[in-house]
């Protein structure tokens with residue numbers, strides 16, 4: 001089955017200045033603006049680009065008006081390029097979509113109907129404009145031909161869809177049967193649109209209820225005697241209120257997606273208004289859509305990592321600016337690198353001056369090791385983050401996706417990967433933050449021999465033996481971790497008397513452990529899914545040693561996007577995620593253990609002692 005039964009045609013993107021010829025109310029709730037202007041007939045730009053005449057062929061063709069930001073005199077406009085619009089990088093206009101109610105090429109008249117809905121850039125502009133005022137429109141960029149081979153059109157919409165619906169009723173293919181359902185605010189907002197006998201027009205009046213809040217359209221659709229034959233449904237109006245209609249058409253009426261079009265024409269939301277003009281929204285608040293748009297982009301975070309991995313920023317900052325030189329210095333394919341640089345230019349990270357590329361101020365950040373070390377695709381961070389491509393599986397199953405995707409578990413990989421040294425080194429740095437405070441708590445009082453199981457284990461061990469002159473410590477870790485400690489400490493291991501009291505054991509914590517009266521686990525539960533964490537706790541408890549667990553519980557009241565990102569990354573990597581205090585306690589209970597004490601140390605780390 002085709003994806004849609006409406007054939008798409010694209011028009012060359014064009015921006016035009018139009019002039020208000022007339023402005024009047026069609027109904028109390030609908031303002032009609034008649035536009036003219038030479039650019040509707042097509043024009044030639046100063047740099048010789050031919051812009052074709054305005055064109056609109058179908059009932060739901062739409063243009064986009066580009067308005068100034070409220071409070072500004074002029075809109076920030078794109079420049080007409082050859083078959084494209086070139087957008088300035090330093091701002092955007094307020095863009096609002098409107099249907100072409102009529103287009104009369106002979107008279108050069110474009111008619112647009114604006115709903116009067118109170119505060120709004122477009123709505124207010126239409127209410128205030130008068131003959132001679134000017135505006136800018138782009139589009140239509142695309143038109144969808146009338147659906148083919150259908151027996152019945154079901155058309156549903158509120159007043160924002162009324163211009164399209166009116167145009168359909170007037171222009172529809174001869175004899176096309178249809179049911180048309182239109183919701184308006186009041187009886188006075190119904191429009192006289194002559195329809196043939198094959199078109200059943202039903203008006204719904206919502207009265208005092210605000211637009212987008214009633215179930216009138218849904219009720220009307222759900223209550224229809226469903227027409228025979230192939231039905232095409234076109235539905236437009238307030239985005240959220242259309243969801244129920246869509247679900248009904250797909251699930252209850254079994255309408256194939258190729259025969260269904262549900263278009264959110266506006267979204268009911270609260271906007272802040274300008275203090276001195278409440279009819280206009282405060283554009284500084286108009287960021288939600290931008291934010292969403294940015295969130296949809298997958299390439300920027302990947303491109304940053306690729307740039308660092310290929311050493312492009314570093315080479316550029318060293319003045320290797322010509323494409324040939326840069327390709328040679330980075331070992332890249334010249335043509336592919338040119339494409340990549342082209343993207344980096346549009347992302348404002350690189351600029352070009354003649355045949356030389358260089359970093360912008362923003363791009364300079366990529367040479368800052370603080371960022372670069374984590375962005376490199378072979379860094380421990382990036383090697384963990386790649387598990388996010390399996391997040392759907394992780395969320396579905398609650399399990400780690402790492403070994404399935406990459407053939408080896410993440411910590412095992414760190415044991416063999418060249419960046420493993422960084423991984424363990426970072427763990428040492430972290431241990432240096434918390435160990436000094438940790439060892440001064442009373443949880444180690446009276447212990448003679450402590451087994452330490454933690455990344456950064458050598459740091460905890462040395463701080464413990466420093467603080468407790470009679471204590472012995474055994475560090476238990478995977479072979480690579482123990483190797484890292486040996487390599488890191490070198491001769492100190494043999495010469496420093498402190499290490500006479502520290503043993504290193506390359507073994508799994510699940511194997512038999514040396515006899516000890518204390519076990520310290522730091523950030524190990526968050527690297528194990530619940531079942532494994534419970535198993536680990538049970539095994540350690542079975543040794544009879546005092547269990548000391550250090551974790552950083554998620555604080556739900558202050559949770560940030562960084563916390564939730566780390567949580568999901570950990571879920572995909574280890575099948576665990578980060579746990580709240582309550583979730584930790586549930587684990588302990590599941591392992592048959594009781595929290596004897598819990599104390600907060602450095603930066604949200606909590607030390608639990610378990611009995």
Ligand SMILES: Cc1cc2nc3c(=O)[nH]c(=O)nc-3n(C[C@H](O)[C@H](O)[C@H](O)COP(=O)(O)OP(=O)(O)OC[C@H]3O[C@@H](n4cnc5c(N)ncnc54)[C@H](O)[C@@H]3O)c2cc1C
Pocket residue numbers: 062096097098099100113114115116117118119120121122123124159160161163164211264265266267268269270271281
């Ligand atoms: C393809 C397409 C075609 C469209 N055709 C038309 C058309 O021909 N005529 C038309 O009037 N609209 C049409 N719309 C809808 C129109 O683009 C939106 O209503 C738009 O938000 C209006 O912009 P604004 O600057 O007036 O208000 P905004 O600045 O976008 O919004 C300000 C406030 O007004 C509210 N609001 C926006 N629209 C409405 C509304 N209709 N009723 C009640 N509250 C509202 C918002 O929730 C917000 O609180 C179309 C939309 C699309 C996508």
